[in-house]
Amino acid sequence: MTQSTRRLVLGATAAAVVLLAAPAWAQAKKEVLGVSMPAATHSFMAGAVYWANEAKKDLEKAHPGMQVIVKTAANASEQASQLQDLVTVNKITSLVVFPFESAALTKPVAQVKSKGVYVTVVDRGLTDPSIQDAYVAGDNTAFGKIPAEYIAKSLNGKGNIVALRGIPTTLDNERMDAFNAVMKGYPDIKLLDAKHGNWNRDDAFKVMQDYLTRFKDIDAVWAADDDMAVGVLKAIEQSKRKDIKLVFGGAGAKGAIKTLMDGSDPLIQANVSYSPKFMYDAIKMTGEARLKGEKLPANNIIPSVLITKQNAKDFYFPNSPF
Amino acid sequence: MPPELVERQARPARAAALWGKLHGFGPIAGLVLLCIAGTLLNGDFATVGNAMNVLQRTAFIGIIAVGMCFVIISGGIDLSVGSMAALIAGCMILVMNKVAGSIGSPVAVIAIGMLLALLLGALFGLAHGLLITKGRIEPFIVTLGTLGIFRAYLTYFADGGAITLDNALADVYSPVYYGSLLGIPFPVWVLVLVALLGALVLNRTAYGRYVQAIGSNEQVARYAAVAVDRVKIMTYMLLGLCVGVATVLYVPRLGSASPTTGILWELEAIAAVIVGGTALKGGAGSITGTVVGAVLLSVISNILNLTSIISVYLNAAVQGFVIIIVAFLQRGRR
Numbered sequence: 001m002t003q004s005t006r007r008l009v010l011g012a013t014a015a016a017v018v019l020l021a022a023p024a025w026a027q028a029k030k031e032v033l034g035v036s037m038p039a040a041t042h043s044f045m046a047g048a049v050y051w052a053n054e055a056k057k058d059l060e061k062a063h064p065g066m067q068v069i070v071k072t073a074a075n076a077s078e079q080a081s082q083l084q085d086l087v088t089v090n091k092i093t094s095l096v097v098f099p100f101e102s103a104a105l106t107k108p109v110a111q112v113k114s115k116g117v118y119v120t121v122v123d124r125g126l127t128d129p130s131i132q133d134a135y136v137a138g139d140n141t142a143f144g145k146i147p148a149e150y151i152a153k154s155l156n157g158k159g160n161i162v163a164l165r166g167i168p169t170t171l172d173n174e175r176m177d178a179f180n181a182v183m184k185g186y187p188d189i190k191l192l193d194a195k196h197g198n199w200n201r202d203d204a205f206k207v208m209q210d211y212l213t214r215f216k217d218i219d220a221v222w223a224a225d226d227d228m229a230v231g232v233l234k235a236i237e238q239s240k241r242k243d244i245k246l247v248f249g250g251a252g253a254k255g256a257i258k259t260l261m262d263g264s265d266p267l268i269q270a271n272v273s274y275s276p277k278f279m280y281d282a283i284k285m286t287g288e289a290r291l292k293g294e295k296l297p298a299n300n301i302i303p304s305v306l307i308t309k310q311n312a313k314d315f316y317f318p319n320s321p322f
Numbered sequence: 323m324p325p326e327l328v329e330r331q332a333r334p335a336r337a338a339a340l341w342g343k344l345h346g347f348g349p350i351a352g353l354v355l356l357c358i359a360g361t362l363l364n365g366d367f368a369t370v371g372n373a374m375n376v377l378q379r380t381a382f383i384g385i386i387a388v389g390m391c392f393v394i395i396s397g398g399i400d401l402s403v404g405s406m407a408a409l410i411a412g413c414m415i416l417v418m419n420k421v422a423g424s425i426g427s428p429v430a431v432i433a434i435g436m437l438l439a440l441l442l443g444a445l446f447g448l449a450h451g452l453l454i455t456k457g458r459i460e461p462f463i464v465t466l467g468t469l470g471i472f473r474a475y476l477t478y479f480a481d482g483g484a485i486t487l488d489n490a491l492a493d494v495y496s497p498v499y500y501g502s503l504l505g506i507p508f509p510v511w512v513l514v515l516v517a518l519l520g521a522l523v524l525n526r527t528a529y530g531r532y533v534q535a536i537g538s539n540e541q542v543a544r545y546a547a548v549a550v551d552r553v554k555i556m557t558y559m560l561l562g563l564c565v566g567v568a569t570v571l572y573v574p575r576l577g578s579a580s581p582t583t584g585i586l587w588e589l590e591a592i593a594a595v596i597v598g599g600t601a602l603k604g605g606a607g608s609i610t611g612t613v614v615g616a617v618l619l620s621v622i623s624n625i626l627n628l629t630s631i632i633s634v635y636l637n638a639a640v641q642g643f644v645i646i647i648v649a650f651l652q653r654g655r656r
Contacts, residue, residue, distance in 0.1 A: 039477075039482075040477060040481070040482025040483075040581070041477060041482065041581045041582070042482070042580065042581055042582050043482065043483040043484055043580060045482065046480075046481060046482025046483045047482075047483070049482060050481075050482075165634075168634070168635055193630050194634075195627060195630075195634055196634055196637075199582075200582050200585075201576050201578065201580065201582070201583075202575075202576070202582075202583070205379075205575070205576065206379060206623065206624075206627065207627055209375050209379075210372075210375075210624060210627030210628055211627070213366050213369070213371060213372045213375065213628065214364060214366055214627075214628050227484075227580075230576060230578070231576060234575065234576055238500050255484075255486070321480070321481040321482050321483030322483055
């Protein structure tokens with residue numbers, strides 16, 4: 001064996017040792033990330049759960065030293081118990097939590113934090129924001145602002161509109177306020193009424209039927225959610241009314257995005273993104289920052305953007321239940 | 323006895339009899355008052371179109387309430403009907419989508435779906451009845467358990483999202499909800515038919531009398547050689563069938579089922595029965611009252627949607643007040 005080949009073998013061996021040792025070293029520094037969120041009882045949350053599991057898959061594959069535990073709860077008190085289990089049984093080092101209710105989960109999350117766990121809060125904030133290390137959320141202001149701007153523009157600043165709101169919550173108020181703020185600039189657009197359709201297809205159907213009875217001339221509907229848009233479209237179809245030119249849903253459910261891509265319903269012309277994918281982003285960002293020993297920025301707002309036929313395919317995730 | 327004394331004694335008795343008759347009119351009086359209020363608040367309330375909308379959407383709860391009326395009269399309760407309707411709707415859509423590939427005729431596919439809905443309803447009812455009679459578990463507990471089971475399975479089948487009927491099938495199926503005969507939508511016809519059949523069975527058959535006898539005193543009914551267990555099982559199966567019928571009408575409305583389908587239907591159906599003058603402890607009740615009760619509940623939310631005088635946050639409170647007032651109008655029956 002010549003000198004140079006001997007050197008080559010030695011170098012290769014050294015490289016192999018380093019390569020083999022690297023994962024072992026990572027293994028030793030084990031990171032356990034707990035995820036706690038509401039159970040999939042409606043399509044949006046089903047999407048969020050789907051994305052949480054995708055994040056678990058991707059993170060565990062990319063970082064063998066990492067373990068991700070996803071827990072879903074049916075109500076606030078079950079979530080509080082799960083948080084306890086995550087700390088005492090699973091010994092988590094960081095937590096991504098999507099609180100069921102802001103007020104009820106504040107104390108339980110504070111308990112977790114007091115054990116030295118890094119806490120990222122998603123979507124619904126806690127009543128005491130000082131507990132969280134980072135906050136990740138969708139953009140509720142844009143969720144109300146973008147449809148308002150789109151509707152105002154497509155009506156040329158003049159016409160009658162009706163709105164359907166979600167379940168009475170602060171999140172719903174934020175969206176409605178943003179919508180109203182834009183409409184202030186269009187005095188010739190009249191918001192006839194805004195009732196709660198509770199993010200539910202059946203309720204939205206009934207509310208829309210009654211709007212159609214009550215108002216003889218409606219130009220556009222802000223359905224404020226793709227599930228509610230389904231009920232709204234059915235009620236319009238049944239009434240055979242032709243005065244409505246636009247139904248704006250929201251959140252980018254895959255059915256609605258498909259309709260937009262195919263151009264199969266003339267009433268559906270645009271959507272606004274509010275993807276449950278923020279769950280994926282929150283988990284991935286937290287996991288990777290923790291592995292590097294870094295912190296996340298305190299506030300991370302995933303921007304809501306206007307979706308039209310042109311960019312619809314970027315927002316189409318056929319495998320997600322949402 | 324001098325004649326004026328007879329007259330004086332008879333008057334309170336007659337007044338009591340009149341009052342007794344009025345009790346039964348509680349729901350009807352409530353409905354009439356609500357309709358007057360609705361017309362005053364919005365001229366569009368009293369149109370045929372609006373009336374048809376209200377009746378059409380009452381159909382589901384109304385049909386379920388007819389079945390619930392039997393169960394409550396017999397002294398039982400069923401808390402699972404909303405979840406049951408949701409699960410049946412989900413199964414129906416899944417099966418129809420599946421067989422649509424192998425069977426060419428969409429009408430045949432839909433017929434299979436409808437049969438499946440009725441069959442599942444009857445089977446779930448049978449399971450309830452067996453657990454309650456042979457298993458000797460309280461109806462409240464059995465149906466509280468299945469309430470969770472049914473909805474959990476639907477959520478599982480739907481993967482948390484929505485189960486949606488194929489577009490081609492949905493188009494063929496939709497007239498079942500949206501179509502009409504003589505200007506009256508099909509679901510309203512079905513509700514009328516189910517109510518008439520229910521009233522006939524309750525008031526004119528031996529089975530109906532057994533149901534009432536068991537509700538007023540189960541021990542006595544047993545001594546009178548009534549097959550108590552069989553009658554009870556049949557009331558739950560009857561209710562299951564009603565849920566199946568309601569689901570057959572529900573699916574073409576939106577062509578989908580999701581974990582929020584049928585939430586709180588059980589409470590609406592029970593409220594309709596009670597507002598309609600049936601005693602929650604069983605024994606006696608009326609199908610007419612039940613249907614009127616169901617219509618009354620829909621009318622309240624319809625009026626609230628047609629007006630905007632009350633804060634939207636108080637809708638549920640208005641419904642609660644009306645339910646309590648109507649129940650007050652016919653107190654003394656229980």
